[in-house]
Amino acid sequence: MSRKQFCTKSDIIKFIDENKIEMVNFMYPAADGRLKTLNFVVTDQLYLESILTNGERVDGSSLFPFIGSGSSDLYVVPRFRTAFIDPCSEIPTLCLLCSYFDKDGNRLESSAEYALHKAAKVFTEETGLVMEAMGELEYYVIESVENTGEIFPVADQRGYHESAPFAKLNEFRMDCMRKIAKAGGMIKYGHSEVGNFTRNGKVYEQNEIEFLPTDLESAADQIVIAKYIIRNLAYSYGLEVSFAPKIITGEAGSGMHVHMRFIKDGKNITMENNELSTTARKAIAGLITLAPSITAFGNTNPTSYFRLVPHQEAPTNICWGDRNRSVLIRVPLGWNMSQCMSSVVNPCAEVEKGDTSMKPTFEMRSPDGSADIYQLLAGLCVACRYGITMSDEEALAIAERTYVDVNIHSAEHKHKLEALQSLPDSCAASAVCLQEQRAVYEQHSVFGASMIDGIIRKLESYRDGNLRQDIKDTPALMTNLVREFFHCG
CATH class of the missing domain: 3.10.20.70 (Glutamine synthetase, N-terminal domain)
Structure with missing residues (x-):
């Protein structure tokens, strides 16, 4: 429908x-x-x-x-x-x-949904473009080992795109996808994700459902509806589901990456002449500049910051790159090759180049399922507008300075990592960054002052500035936090 x-x-x-x-x-x-x-x-x-x-x-x-x-x-x-x-x-x-x-x-004025409406409206008024986005919704499904058995096991952290019977809960994901689509969700695809492990008699399998880009307000709507459907369906199956950013130390956390693109006269202008467009580079510069405060919208409880650690395919530093999963902002493959790949593997097929002009996007990798999706997309929209309305010289200099084409977490590139600014490491640090950068979000009354004040107060209330060290000293604290925020978002 x-x-x-x-x-x-x-x-x-x-x-x-x-x-x-x-x-x-x-x-x-x-x-x-x-x-x-x-x-x-x-x-x-x-x-x-x-x-x-x-x-x-x-x-x-x-x-x-x-x-x-x-x-x-x-x-x-x-x-x-x-x-x-x-x-x-x-x-x-x-x-x-x-x-x-x-x-x-x-x-x-303090409604997150209205903030997103204003952000999208001001973006178009200031740039002449329409911003579109889509989310990647990652989550864990938890079932008793008694129900799944221990046959066809998968090694920990090796669940990426796994098929049945090694992945035990693919049917549940497909049922979720079918029902989300019936509710109007525009789904790109679904698959099992890298995270899988067994603890205390329970099997944890990480899944992802990725959506197609659409206008910002619809993109937010379909995420909240999808979460509602996944949770209700899990309840009917007798399963547990969590969108929490971190379930346990040492295992993959769940993110909610957001892809963005810009439309002008019905055409995607994210790429031009097979390269990332100037507009997209300037938008990335805006995201880079405001990245320290974007975590205030996208990473909203203390467990969020245990996902943002090295070697877990989650960002830790403020940088961007092509096809690079160690960076904050990734530019995926853009279908800009010259040959027809289908005719290579299908010799009888007609050689043709399908229209892939709407496919290119770039991806913000820091957010997770704790985010209020309306506030998050509003914040990303403000940041993109901020970059696009910068001078070319200023924005492109920021983009050039923060571009990375290597794995920044490998030992041989330690010098590059040390030259990059780090993301905030706690809610407390994010609150400080939002306070410092709040004026940008409050421009054009997109975010009301009372809303920003409320976000800052909530982040400060966790008093988690030393939490990473506290957990080293008291490991049980992590278990308590996971329990507290298990059903966040």
Whole structure:
């Protein structure tokens, strides 16, 4: 079911009537990044029209810590284009994502979803481009060894793209993908990831579902809906799922890499003449400049910083490169070769070069599943705009200075690693960086001052500035933190 079917209230009502929908759910992300739900039973046409037009009241103080109970009412109003049938509900249910409004009927300034809306709007106004993005959603699926058995084992950290029967939970991932697609998710592909291990009678298998690029707001919507579906389906299977950035020391953490591209007049301008375009290089310069504070949006709890360590395919330093998984920003293969690869392996096939112009992207590798995806994409959008609106001379100098074409964690390149700025190593450090760079995010009122203040307060509240050393002295502390943030995001 395509979301583009639903443009008006009449579209929604007609669909409900023709498909015998019994329930309508309003869904909206709260401060913890998870979708909250308000259920309506469809029994009265006038009431249905009323809630679709006017929304409903909710208690903002129970959803956001910065809203006091003395004046806490908010409105939630559905966005018709987000409608989808809940694929995990036995009762025919139509879900709609909602936007928050304040008592005066204005968009809630401190809403992350509204910040993303503003970021995308200002980006286009300032650059004349449309920014698109997509997320790579990594997560662990956990099942009892009693259910999987110990046959066809896979060595630890060797699960990348593994097939059944060595990967035990591929069917679950494919079922998730099918249901996410039915809910309107634009999926690129799915696969098992590198992380796999067995601990205390449980099998942990890391998986990834990667999406196709789309406008920023839709990209965020499909991530929160995908998480909702994966968790509900896991519950029905009797499985556990975690999007947490780190499950255990020494095993792969789960990231949420974000790919970006820029569209002008319907064309992808990330590459030009088979090279990364000047626009893309300038955007990367903006991301490089604001990278220390982007972790405040993309790495939001103490366990995030145990993923950002060497030799785990996660970034530790602020740099970029082509096809390089040791850097913060990676430019993947861009299909810019001259020959037809298909005709090489298929001698009877016609020699042709398919249109791959929309494929090139570049990837930010620091974020993880703890992120509020709306805040994160808003922050990345601000950073790209910041770089694109720099002078060519300044931006390209930053890009040139931070380009790396080697594995920065190998011993022979130690000198290059030492010349690079490190990412923050804790929530506390990220809070300091956000405070230092907040003025850029607050330009054009994309991020309200109160929102930035709230993010900083939350990061500071963890008091984790010395956490890496503390865990060396008290290993059980890591176990407690993993338990606390197991269902983050």
